Amino acid sequence: MKQPIDKPANFGRVIRQAYEGDRIWLIAENGEDLGFLEMKRVPKDAKITVALCFDRTIRIERREEER
Secondary structure, three states: OOOOOOOOOOEEEEEEEEOOOOEEEEEOOOOOEEEEEEOOOOHHHOOEEEEEEEEOOOEEEOOHHHO
16 A cells, blocks of 8 residues: 655645646736646546645646636
8 A cells, every 4th residue: 555645734735637638827926837747648538637735825727728
């Protein structure tokens, strides 16, 4: 069984399902885009699970126009 990963108290965790080409955006507290994670080279176009862990001041979202 996997051991839980310790994380600082001010960190949050988001788990998302994604497919090849999907993007998950990171947004600063002031609303500015920090960048994105793009899913690449997913075997046989399978659905994957991505877990992200960041400071709670950073918002993590999937944009409606990219769904």
